[in-house]
């Protein structure tokens with residue numbers, strides 16, 4: 001997809017909102033990017049796009065937070081920052097939850113280990129230090145759903 005420029009925190013959240021509106025049950029979205037790049041901000045938007053009414057806060061100390069969505073499946077917000085071992089998603093039963101319909105958004109997704117059929121959003125701080133760049137990757141089966149919310153892959 002073309003790299004997106006996100007000029008402000010509001011634009012990062014807006015990208016999340018669009019992604020959230022496109023997501024479907026049984027999906028994993030891995031969020032990559034350095035400390036403080038905007039992974040939780042994007043997740044806040046995703047939650048809004050999924051009709052979550054509670055406020056999303058960083059799960060860093062808890063590793064996992066669960067929110068009810070309007071799709072009738074839970075949103076699992078995972079933060080692997082403090083998790084050392086690969087395989088956490090499987091060991092904690094998160095992959096099983098996803099199989100049963102849950103949507104998992106995973107901060108520090110590169111630590112998730114081997115997974116199949118996931119979507120990735122890579123965030124980067126721009127060279128100038130202002131704003132962010134976002135790169136969304138997903139399988140071709142997502143093309144239409146993402147186009148409907150104005151996103152290209």
Ligand SMILES: Nc1ncnc2c1ncn2[C@@H]1O[C@H](COP(=O)(O)OP(=O)(O)OP(=O)(O)O)[C@@H](O)[C@H]1O
Pocket residue numbers: 006007008009010011012033034035036037038039040041042058107130131132
């Ligand atoms: N496009 C943007 N331009 C400038 N600042 C932004 C942008 N998007 C988010 N931010 C800011 O980046 C900061 C960090 O955001 P956030 O907590 O979402 O990052 P994170 O990647 O989840 O961090 P961590 O790695 O600690 O979990 C916030 O202060 C937020 O306002």
Ligand SMILES: [Mg+2]
Pocket residue numbers: 039040041058107
């Ligand atoms: Mg975070």
